[in-house]
Amino acid sequence: MSLSLKAKLLSNEPVGPEIFLLTLEAPAIAAEARPGQFVMLRVCPGPEPLLARPFSIHGVEGGKLLILYQVKGKGTRLLSQARPGVELLTWGPLGRGFDLDAKRPVLVAGGMGIAPMAFAAERLEERGAAFEAFYGLAAKEALVAWDSVSGEGAFYLESWGWTGASEDGSVGHHGLVTEPLRERLKQGGERPGAVLACGPLPMLKAVALLCAEFGVACQTSLEAPMACGVGACLGCAIPSAGGGYLRACQEGPVMEASLVDWKKI
Ligand SMILES: Cc1cc2nc3c(=O)[nH]c(=O)nc-3n(C[C@H](O)[C@H](O)[C@H](O)COP(=O)(O)OP(=O)(O)OC[C@H]3O[C@@H](n4cnc5c(N)ncnc54)[C@H](O)[C@@H]3O)c2cc1C
Ligand code: FES
Incomplete structure (x- = not known):
């Protein structure tokens, strides 16, 4: 189940050169989260930028959701300036995660x-x-x-x-x-x-x-640019081994490698 909510930012600490650890209060998302899944996060409470950005779930601690991110462009720069107490629109957990049942992975x-x-x-x-x-x-x-x-x-x-x-x-x-x-x-x-x-x-x-x-x-x-995160915009297309495309946000981001046409990547 995927949820959309205003998640309170609890901390947003630099942990390395342009790398930050963000903690959000999002108990419903944290309860469902599986490794490999991601959330879409509006990087600031105001109207700019309009698009949300995708981030993997780095961990959960009780009802807290942890995100580890690197500043790349405008969105992540704005996110790095967000202070504790603000509420950021967050939806997830999204996509397919890793299958952890394989023996000795x-x-x-x-x-x-x-x-x-x-x-x-x-x-x-x-x-x-x-x-x-x-x-x-x-x-x-x-x-x-x-x-x-x-x-x-x-x-x-x-x-x-x-x-x-x-x-x-x-x-x-x-x-x-x-x-x-x-x-x-x-x-x-x-x-x-x-x-x-x-x-x-x-x-x-x-x-x-x-x-x-x-x-x-x-x-x-697989990483691909994602505008919606929920299968609607087709911005995250990955060439499929069977012809056509797979959506990284729906059929992925975790995909069996044999499903991907690596020659086109
Ligand atoms: C499923 C998923 C999970 C992700 N998890 C993490 C994470 O845990 N931590 C983290 O630091 N980053 C993660 N990313 C990447 C993160 O979403 C981008 O770095 C972020 O969207 C950049 O936004 P921006 O506005 O700062 O940069 P923009 O100004 O939008 O772009 C800056 C540069 O990064 C490139 N770029 C932007 N988005 C992507 C993308 N999705 N794939 C490849 N190149 C891109 C652009 O082409 C441009 O060159 C993830 C991406 C996906 C799809
Ligand atoms: S991000 Fe819109 S379809 Fe995948």
């Missing part, structure tokens, strides 16, 4: 793709389910942001046993996250039931192709 997060993947990891931990996880980023700075989100000091992802990779070599493997992922898939031993991934499209495409090569099921969370 492997999570892969790239950049801000950590937002939903951290929620997925939390839910798997709550269930006592075994999983492995990889994260990739451009440089260490973003990791510092995630560390302060956890409040646990340096490199909480590593202390959780996540395998890291950075393009500049400042943390973890020097290179792309798909390189240690390939090594993992090449290994014998227990085969992952699925790979669950969220990040930039080139990373998702590389992960999807790797999984196809190794015959492992793959769920990808």
Whole structure:
């Protein structure tokens, strides 16, 4: 069930360079939220900008909804200036989330793709389910942001046993996250039931192709510009492997990678 409501902003703290952690009072949405789902959020209480923006659900704490976001343009800049106490029109939870039932899944997060993947990891931990996880980023700075989100000091992802990779070599493997992922898939031993991934499209495409090569099921969370979030505007079309298009907000954002025509992405 998806709800539309005015959610009170409880906090909106910088946690890294242009990265903020937002907390909203939205008990009805928080109660329904599943990892991989998102909300549409009007970024300020006034009339500008008219469009809402999509954000993954980063976590829930009781009736609170957590969103981890990076400033990209006008909307997210305005959002970063919103102060506690204002009410922001919010609707959700929207879209299809990750299927967490696969045996021993492997999570892969790239950049801000950590937002939903951290929620997925939390839910798997709550269930006592075994999983492995990889994260990739451009440089260490973003990791510092995630560390302060956890409040646990340096490199909480590593202390959780996540395998890291950075393009500049400042943390973890020097290179792309798909390189240690390939090594993992090449290994014998227990085969992952699925790979669950969220990040930039080139990373998702590389992960999807790797999984196809190794015959492992793959769920990808796809980003597309979204004006309505509820299937009405067709602004979020993703080329479908079967021809035509899939709407990222309805058939996704999490889709089986085999449903997507990656050649057109
Ligand atoms: C399902 C979903 C979940 C998301 N979750 C998060 C999240 O958890 N944290 C987070 O920081 N961001 C997330 N995003 C991206 C976020 O919605 C955009 O960064 C935001 O809408 C940008 O708004 P803006 O007004 O600041 O920028 P704009 O001025 O609208 O755009 C700035 C730049 O970003 C590009 N852009 C805008 N929206 C998108 C998009 N959806 N996909 C790709 N490029 C885009 C534009 O082309 C432009 O180059 C998510 C997007 C989707 C579709
Ligand atoms: S955002 Fe309007 S149809 Fe998907």
